[in-house]
Amino acid sequence: MTIRKGKAGDGGRVRRPMAGAGRGPNRAxxxxxxxxxxxxxxxxxxxxxxxxxxxxxxxxxxxxxxxxITENIRxxxxxxxxxxxxxxxxxxxxxxxxxxxxxLLRLARELSTTTFxxxxxxxxxxxxxxxxxxxxxxxPKFRDTIPFATLQPSQSASAAPQxxxxxxxxxxxxxxxxxxxxxxxxxxxxxxTAASGITxxxxxxxxxxxxxxxGVRFEMDASVDGIVAIVSVPKGQAPGxxxxxxxxxxxxxxxxxxxxxxx
Amino acid sequence: MTKEPIRxxxxxGGCASMAAVWELSRPEHDGRYAITVFQEGWRLGGxxxxxxxxxxxxxxxxxxxxxxxxxxxxxxxxxxxxxxEGQGLAGLFGDWxxxxxxxxxxxxxxxxxxxxxxxxxxxxxxxxxxxxxPLPEGAVFSLPYYMAKAFDLFRALVxxxxxxxxxxxxxxxxxxxxDVSGAVAYLARLGAFAGAAALxxxxxxxxxxxxxxxxxxxxxxxxxxxxxxxxxxxxxEDRWLADDQHRFLWEVADLTLATMxxxxxxxxxxxxxxxxxxxxxxxxxxxxxxxxxxRALQSPFMRGLYDLSMGYEDGDLERPRLSAGQGLRGTLRxxxxxxxxxxxxxxxxxxxxxxxxxYEALTRRGVRFEFFHRLTNVGLPPxxxxxxxxxxxxxxxxxxxxxRGGAAYAPLVTVAGRACWPSAPDLAQLExxxxxxxxxxxxxxxxxxxRAGENTLEVGxxxxxxxxxxxxxxxxxxxxxxxxxxxxxxxxVQDVKTVASQAFQVWLTEDLEAxxxxxxxxxxxxxxxxxxxxxxxxxxxxxxxxxxxxxxSVYFCAVLRDPPEPPNxxxxxxxxxxxxxxxxxxxxFLQGPVREVWPSAFDVSGEFRWEILADDxxxxxxGPERFSTQYWRANVNPSDRYVIHAPGSWRSRISxxxxxxxxxxxAGDWTDSGFHSGCVEGAVMSGLLAAHALSGSPxxxxxxxxxxx
Numbered sequence: 010m011t012i013r014k015g016k017a018g019d020g021g022r023v024r025r026p027m028a029g030a031g032r033g034p035n036r037a038x039x040x041x042x043x044x045x046x047x048x049x050x051x052x053x054x055x056x057x058x059x060x061x062x063x064x065x066x067x068x069x070x071x072x073x074x075x076x077x078i079t080e081n082i083r084x085x086x087x088x089x090x091x092x093x094x095x096x097x098x099x100x101x102x103x104x105x106x107x108x109x110x111x112x113l114l115r116l117a118r119e120l121s122t123t124t125f126x127x128x129x130x131x132x133x134x135x136x137x138x139x140x141x142x143x144x145x146x147x148x149p150k151f152r153d154t155i156p157f158a159t160l161q162p163s164q165s166a167s168a169a170p171q172x173x174x175x176x177x178x179x180x181x182x183x184x185x186x187x188x189x190x191x192x193x194x195x196x197x198x199x200x201x202t203a204a205s206g207i208t209x210x211x212x213x214x215x216x217x218x219x220x221x222x223x224g225v226r227f228e229m230d231a232s233v234d235g236i237v238a239i240v241s242v243p244k245g246q247a248p249g250x251x252x253x254x255x256x257x258x259x260x261x262x263x264x265x266x267x268x269x270x271x272x
Numbered sequence: 273m274t275k276e277p278i279r280x281x282x283x284x285g286g287c288a289s290m291a292a293v294w295e296l297s298r299p300e301h302d303g304r305y306a307i308t309v310f311q312e313g314w315r316l317g318g319x320x321x322x323x324x325x326x327x328x329x330x331x332x333x334x335x336x337x338x339x340x341x342x343x344x345x346x347x348x349x350x351x352x353x354x355x356x357e358g359q360g361l362a363g364l365f366g367d368w369x370x371x372x373x374x375x376x377x378x379x380x381x382x383x384x385x386x387x388x389x390x391x392x393x394x395x396x397x398x399x400x401x402x403x404x405x406p407l408p409e410g411a412v413f414s415l416p417y418y419m420a421k422a423f424d425l426f427r428a429l430v431x432x433x434x435x436x437x438x439x440x441x442x443x444x445x446x447x448x449x450x451d452v453s454g455a456v457a458y459l460a461r462l463g464a465f466a467g468a469a470a471l472x473x474x475x476x477x478x479x480x481x482x483x484x485x486x487x488x489x490x491x492x493x494x495x496x497x498x499x500x501x502x503x504x505x506x507x508x509e510d511r512w513l514a515d516d517q518h519r520f521l522w523e524v525a526d527l528t529l530a531t532m533x534x535x536x537x538x539x540x541x542x543x544x545x546x547x548x549x550x551x552x553x554x555x556x557x558x559x560x561x562x563x564x565x566x567r568a569l570q571s572p573f574m575r576g577l578y579d580l581s582m583g584y585e586d587g588d589l590e591r592p593r594l595s596a597g598q599g600l601r602g603t604l605r606x607x608x609x610x611x612x613x614x615x616x617x618x619x620x621x622x623x624x625x626x627x628x629x630x631y632e633a634l635t636r637r638g639v640r641f642e643f644f645h646r647l648t649n650v651g652l653p654p655x656x657x658x659x660x661x662x663x664x665x666x667x668x669x670x671x672x673x674x675x676r677g678g679a680a681y682a683p684l685v686t687v688a689g690r691a692c693w694p695s696a697p698d699l700a701q702l703e704x705x706x707x708x709x710x711x712x713x714x715x716x717x718x719x720x721x722x723r724a725g726e727n728t729l730e731v732g733x734x735x736x737x738x739x740x741x742x743x744x745x746x747x748x749x750x751x752x753x754x755x756x757x758x759x760x761x762x763x764x765v766q767d768v769k770t771v772a773s774q775a776f777q778v779w780l781t782e783d784l785e786a787x788x789x790x791x792x793x794x795x796x797x798x799x800x801x802x803x804x805x806x807x808x809x810x811x812x813x814x815x816x817x818x819x820x821x822x823x824x825s826v827y828f829c830a831v832l833r834d835p836p837e838p839p840n841x842x843x844x845x846x847x848x849x850x851x852x853x854x855x856x857x858x859x860x861f862l863q864g865p866v867r868e869v870w871p872s873a874f875d876v877s878g879e880f881r882w883e884i885l886a887d888d889x890x891x892x893x894x895g896p897e898r899f900s901t902q903y904w905r906a907n908v909n910p911s912d913r914y915v916i917h918a919p920g921s922w923r924s925r926i927s928x929x930x931x932x933x934x935x936x937x938x939a940g941d942w943t944d945s946g947f948h949s950g951c952v953e954g955a956v957m958s959g960l961l962a963a964h965a966l967s968g969s970p971x972x973x974x975x976x977x978x979x980x981x
Binding site for chain 2: 021023026149
């Protein structure tokens with residue numbers, strides 16, 4: 010670096026100019042100090058909700074939002090109706106596709122119906138839902154990937170997974186001091202399904218003796234990966250293995266067998 | 273104010289320093305600043321440095337992709353390329369559009385519940401404009417704006433996301449005829465998604481409301497928005513239960529919802545601190561608190577976010593750590609702030625495309641570069657002057673090597689007609705160059721302290737202002753006096769975390785399609801550990817100088833776990849040990865998880881076909897030993913360590929505006945820059961702020977997204 014004479018000594022030192030924000034600035038304040046645009050934005054933010062014109066505008070726009078949803082529902086219903094009436098010329102399809110096509114038509118109709126039901130519920134229940142309270146969040150680890158050192162050629166995951174897709178199920182017991190679940194997964198429903206729309210036949214004892222357990226319900230629990238089956242065990246229920254077929258209400262095909270054991 | 277130029281000493285030649293120097297050397301300043309850049313070793317770039325090795329091959333620190341929201345960085349480089357073109361150097365560096373090419377495809381992998389992987393592809397729609405363009409009139413960075421954009425993306429994802437190569441549209445049957453059942457399934461899906469779009473539309477309208485009415489929103493409107501979010505979550509639950517095939521879609525929607533909900537219920541929308549208001553939370557924890565499901569928190573999207581930002585404390589994959597505020601800020605800007613393309617690939621190495629043209633243009637502007645200068649101490653006066661502010665009194669450097677005859681070191685080489693940085697210094701230009709070679713001096717190793725001499729610069733005599741632009745990991749090693757005096761600096765180096773990283777590159781004689789990889793070139797994230805992120809870099813191979821050109825090259829990178837105790841300065845063998853560790857890991861990785869994506873890279877006995885590794889015939893190595901012809905590195909130098917944004921660390925960052933030392937400022941992705949992430953854009957923003965701190969220019973409103981919440 011070039012050495013120059015005549016500038017040594019603290020008194021002659023060059024100092025930085027005072028930046029827009031000074032020591033340890035909040036960048037918002039720095040920007041506000043330097044930027045007319047920010048100042049304008051800050052002034053806009055300072056408006057209060059007491060302005061009746063603004064409240065009217067909000068009310069109007071919310072209504073517009075609902076209108077948009079309603080319009081979408083209307084259009085969706087029209088599409089579903091066309092579907093139902095077969096305007097897509099599916100009858101021209103080869104005969105061996107007819108069964109599959111009809112099934113898909115039903116699927117589409119039920120998809121749409123479910124969607125519309127939810128939309129309608131949404132419109133009715135606006136404002137009823139309250140946010141959850143803050144709580145300490147329990148965050149699970151990321152799912153482990155394959156330890157590469159142990160990966161063998163036969164484990165290549167480039168092959169598509171086999172069999173029907175599965176849905177993890179966690180079984181919880183009410184009223185049973187000691188019980189085991191022997192079911193860890195069910196077949197995933199083929200149609201959009203609320204957890205409450207899944208039911209289990211009464212859990213019958215494996216030997217055919219004793220009363221079946223009827224108190225089984227399914228819930229979503231965001232803390233687990235899958236759904237939760239809650240089995241309510243009556244007082245005095247005899248030990249043994251119990252099982253019952255699980256169904257989704259929207260699908261006649263069973264999702265599997267729920268099996269528990271009371272100890 | 274003296275009319276003589278103000279002498280600015282800039283320490284370090286990474287993105288932040290170069291951005292500051294670019295501003296201070298602008299012709300508009302009319303030579304007001306006489307700038308000298310002091311650089312350890314032989315090349316600029318910091319963590320973005322690259323070099324040319326054997327066969328002119330590009331050797332990077334890691335994998336660098338420029339995201340479409342890097343407006344400040346792109347603006348600088350567009351100006352740089354235009355300036356060089358105006359000086360008749362277009363042939364050497366080209367137009368910036370030749371240097372960067374758009375990329376809108378991303379692939380993510382998720383660990384399947386039954387082991388193995390599932391691949392998820394996403395195509396991001398091109399957007400108007402180009403990165404670095406002036407912002408459109410009326411464009412604002414605000415959370416309501418993002419809320420509206422979130423649902424635009426929602427719709428785009430519905431239409432564009434595919435799973436394992438299957439899109440939402442009807443697929444052609446093998447014989448080419450229309451598949452009627454597929455067409456019906458397609459329509460059925462459209463029916464379902466039309467419902468989603470309806471809900472999203474409602475949310476979009478509410479988001480527009482939030483933007484237009486600002487604070488004026490009454491409680492009822494917010495409750496309505498929350499209620500819609502709650503209903504939509506139930507709707508998603510129903511979809512998810514049935515639709516495993518589109519699980520990724522629902523997971524992204526789930527995370528979007530949690531974000532929206534959290535921004536509303538935590539009052540972030542109108543908090544003056546913006547997203548910093550939630551920056552004490554861990555990102556996944558915050559999403560969980562706001563209703564994100566466990567499965568969404570384990571989604572490939574989340575995993576990719578942590579992988580790409582190397583958000584693992586001490587490099588420990590069991591300790592993911594990202595702050596919620598910056599995590600969201602980065603995500604929002606990544607997805608909703610890009611222009612032109614989602615990502616931009618560089619034509620060649622980052623050194624070639626970024627730092628070579630910057631070096632050339634800055635040299636022509638009169639900026640001086642002193643290579644082989646390693647800073648060892650930032651000196652302060654014994655006590656702050658009474659009644660005055662503190663300042664930097666001296667700068668002490670190890671002079672690692674001297675050039676023959678004191679000539680300026682010429683750092684660039686020409687490869688395939690382009691100016692590039694070499695992977696090794698040109699020892700022919702250095703005094704005792706043969707001895708340095710014979711003794712194996714590593715001029716970029718923190719642990720190799722051999723030097724030709726020492727040089728101490730004094731304030732007033734040798735410099736006036738100082739810009740410290742070294743990596744954060746180097747700060748404790750060069751700022752001992754500041755740390756001893758200043759508790760804020762001690763907090764900063766303790767709380768702002770860095771991690772080591774590792775990378776390897778392979779050159780292949782077969783392209784990835786031939787090896788079984790489906791689809792176009794992608795950047796791929798959330799893949800198997802440790803090399804979770806990789807990219808097909810076939811487009812850079814023509815820039816290299818092979819006599820028998822490989823079909824492609826592929827870059828892998830990842831975080832590298834730190835040892836329980838950091839190595840001491842006398843452990844000269846540490847870098848070599850970690851580099852060997854990366855070699856062994858990479859070699860094993862090719863034989864392991866790579867099978868998932870390149871099945872045809874393996875022979876019938878299940879062995880990796882090592883002969884597909886290109887070495888230009890110079891080697892007769894076969895089997896796993898052939899990997900030694902490729903490239904790998906451990907980025908363990910303190911200055912090479914990657915900055916992560918751990919919860920709460922934003923409080924400990926120090927701004928380039930800080931006036932504690934009145935002739936001194938800082939620049940780097942570790943400063944309080946408004947974008948607290950280890951990336952090019954964060955570094956460039958910090959450099960612009962540092963330039964503003966020294967000169968009052970550029971104007972803060974000209975730093976794009978500095979006013980980002």
